[in-house]
Amino acid sequence: MTSVAPGAPPAVSADQGWAPGSGRVGLRQLLSRMLTLCWVELRKLRHDRTELYTRAIQPALWLLIFGETFTRIHAIQTPNGIPYLAYLAPGILAQSALFVAIFYGIQIIWERDAGVLAKLMVTPTPRSALITGKAFAAGLRSLVQGVVIVVLAAILGVAMTGNPLKLLAAACVVVLGSAFFSCLSMSIAGVALSRDRLMGIGQAITMPLFFSSNALYPTRLMPGWLQAISKVNPLSYEVDALRGLLIGVPTNLGLDVSVLVAAAVAGVVVASALLPRLAK
Amino acid sequence: MSLEPGAAVTGQPAGGAGVTAQPTVTGQPPPAGTGLAVAEPAVSCAGVTYRFGDHVAVNLVDLTIQPGETFGLLGPNGAGKTTTIRMLVTLLKPMAGRISVFGANTATQPMRVRRMIGYVPQLLSADGSLTGRENVELFARLFDVPRGGRAQRVEEALAAMGLTEPAGRLVKTYSGGMVRRLELAQALVNAPRLLVLDEPTVGLDPIARSDVWEHITRLRERAGMTVLMTTHHMEEADLYCDRVSLMHSGRVQATDSPANLKALLGPVASLDDVFRHFTGGTLDGDTAKGGIRDVRRARRTARRLG
Numbered sequence: 001m002t003s004v005a006p007g008a009p010p011a012v013s014a015d016q017g018w019a020p021g022s023g024r025v026g027l028r029q030l031l032s033r034m035l036t037l038c039w040v041e042l043r044k045l046r047h048d049r050t051e052l053y054t055r056a057i058q059p060a061l062w063l064l065i066f067g068e069t070f071t072r073i074h075a076i077q078t079p080n081g082i083p084y085l086a087y088l089a090p091g092i093l094a095q096s097a098l099f100v101a102i103f104y105g106i107q108i109i110w111e112r113d114a115g116v117l118a119k120l121m122v123t124p125t126p127r128s129a130l131i132t133g134k135a136f137a138a139g140l141r142s143l144v145q146g147v148v149i150v151v152l153a154a155i156l157g158v159a160m161t162g163n164p165l166k167l168l169a170a171a172c173v174v175v176l177g178s179a180f181f182s183c184l185s186m187s188i189a190g191v192a193l194s195r196d197r198l199m200g201i202g203q204a205i206t207m208p209l210f211f212s213s214n215a216l217y218p219t220r221l222m223p224g225w226l227q228a229i230s231k232v233n234p235l236s237y238e239v240d241a242l243r244g245l246l247i248g249v250p251t252n253l254g255l256d257v258s259v260l261v262a263a264a265v266a267g268v269v270v271a272s273a274l275l276p277r278l279a280k
Numbered sequence: 281m282s283l284e285p286g287a288a289v290t291g292q293p294a295g296g297a298g299v300t301a302q303p304t305v306t307g308q309p310p311p312a313g314t315g316l317a318v319a320e321p322a323v324s325c326a327g328v329t330y331r332f333g334d335h336v337a338v339n340l341v342d343l344t345i346q347p348g349e350t351f352g353l354l355g356p357n358g359a360g361k362t363t364t365i366r367m368l369v370t371l372l373k374p375m376a377g378r379i380s381v382f383g384a385n386t387a388t389q390p391m392r393v394r395r396m397i398g399y400v401p402q403l404l405s406a407d408g409s410l411t412g413r414e415n416v417e418l419f420a421r422l423f424d425v426p427r428g429g430r431a432q433r434v435e436e437a438l439a440a441m442g443l444t445e446p447a448g449r450l451v452k453t454y455s456g457g458m459v460r461r462l463e464l465a466q467a468l469v470n471a472p473r474l475l476v477l478d479e480p481t482v483g484l485d486p487i488a489r490s491d492v493w494e495h496i497t498r499l500r501e502r503a504g505m506t507v508l509m510t511t512h513h514m515e516e517a518d519l520y521c522d523r524v525s526l527m528h529s530g531r532v533q534a535t536d537s538p539a540n541l542k543a544l545l546g547p548v549a550s551l552d553d554v555f556r557h558f559t560g561g562t563l564d565g566d567t568a569k570g571g572i573r574d575v576r577r578a579r580r581t582a583r584r585l586g
Contacts, residue, residue, distance in 0.1 A: 029424075036421040044409050047450060115403030119466070122369045122399045123422040124391045279371045280332075 030129050037133035038140045045144060056148045059096045063089065063149075063156060066216075076217050079249050087249075089153040089160070090242035091215030094235055096149050097142035097174050101181035102206050104138040105189030105198050112278045113195075121279055128272040131186060135268060138182035139175030146174050150246075160246045170245040176260040177238035183267025190274025215239045234263040320383045322347045322474050322506040323368065327377035330363050337363040339530035340377070345523075347382075347473075350500060350507040352517040355527035356559060361510040362402065364527070365478050368508070369399045382473055395423070398467030402478040402510075404459045406466065408452035412443055415451060416465050423470035437465040440502075441495055457488025461495055468499070475500075477509040481516065489513075493520060514551040524551075526558045533558040 045052065063085065070076055071084040078087040111117040120130060154160060161167065185202065192198045210216075212226060213235035219227055230236045237256040244251030323345040330338040338360040345351045353361045366372045368379055370390040378385060384392040406415050416434045425433050438447045441461040451459060460480065467475060480496070481489040497520065500507055511517055517524050518538045525535040534541060534554075541554045 032424070033422070036418065039421070040407075040410065040414075040418055043414050047409060047411075113403075115401040115405030116407060118366075118369075118371055118401050119399060119405050119419075120422070121371055122394055122397065123419065124394045124424065125422055126391075279366075 033129040033133040034136045037137040041137040086158045093149045094239045097178045100142040101178040104182035105185035131271045135179035139178040142178035166245045173241045180263040180267045183271040186271040329376040349522045352521035352524035353510045359527040360530040396473045398472035398475045413447040419466045420469045437469045441465040474506045518551045528559040
């Protein structure tokens, strides 16, 4: 049978923005999607800052109660004899970013349930660009949260660096760490497929990730088995890098950043592979 | 071969087993456009199949939609309409068969396909924590609308849907009908050649439904784009579709213009009668056979609409 156009092919401007062969993820496209999804996060934060304030309560309690108390009792030996509160502040900064990022998968499940994800996946955005964009949007949200922690720590008398380059580098470390943990969360979302399950898994892994890192105490004080876990925990590398940059503790910044970059890339790959499961 | 607008058009045969009618169709000419050239089909499905485990959701579906048509995919819950749509918009890959949109294969050229379509899913999916304008701008950015003309394109899309005035308000303050129109504005911002609407009026009250259809019709008349939609509302299909396919249990049972399908059953037959004739039941008759997810979705949407 011959198919015939019953009318004119529409002379619409459909080809505007057309990019033949644009199926591959180009760097420009990746950057464009990252910027777009970060823009969305900023707009949301601008419209509703409630989460920013409520999420500041827990880290404030860690610094005010746990930090002040352990500083007084001198229970934990810190490198170079720095005050415990100063040692703790970068750890709480990383913890705060972890808490923001680790539940980011809930947002993607909400988007799936509301039909938003389907619409995003029908735009000319490769899965990996969508995940990378969301990961860096989570990083941006964590960063905004991090600024609150840094200000709070400064009010409590923690002497942090004023070097803008080091502050910028610390911001990059927070974003990288959050990108990894949000990818971990989105990967779990791709397996769990429901908010309730993701909440359960998120809660089950958050505290172990936190306590098995060097956020609260130096790794050398841990038992051997916990030291081994700490060495494969990306949060330890994030905390280590933040301590080096913000309070000048000697660290291996190159190793820390390399581990965080590798973890973020691996996270993007796994989460992108699992994303189509959410589309079914 | 070419035809004058409004002349007889060869209809698509109903696909798969259980086909009870293979009418030669007189398709109503779409209102837009006047050209006579033979065009590449807007949508072409050949032997398309999709399974969820042992359940065959879409079974050897064949469809052709011509440029400029408004085409309806009708069927009860669980008939396979939404799965067919999800394959067409590249969310799912067909397990067998081939789908192409203006010649681009959905499985192997998904990016090309996505640039040609505007998609409005069944659920109300605009982001309530952003303003109407931001919702549309998000999609303009994701469709790579150049920065220079982006703001203008966003405003045009909002204006086309009558949303200029409330565009600065958060979407969570919008009514259900306004959210639907906003979603249409989002789908239009990349000037798509094919607009895909999955149950565009589900959960809306009659006034909001007619309002949404008024906007879709005006848009189609102006831009001449192809529209593919699924619906439960037979009267909407009858009023707005040039041709419809009736789906049941994953198969296309019949494809023709609403007028021709009704004529098969007699002079006073309605499209509801045609539907019952081809599906052997009522609209909700197949709910237990895999449509629970659809029902949940519809209820969730209705809840969001208040």
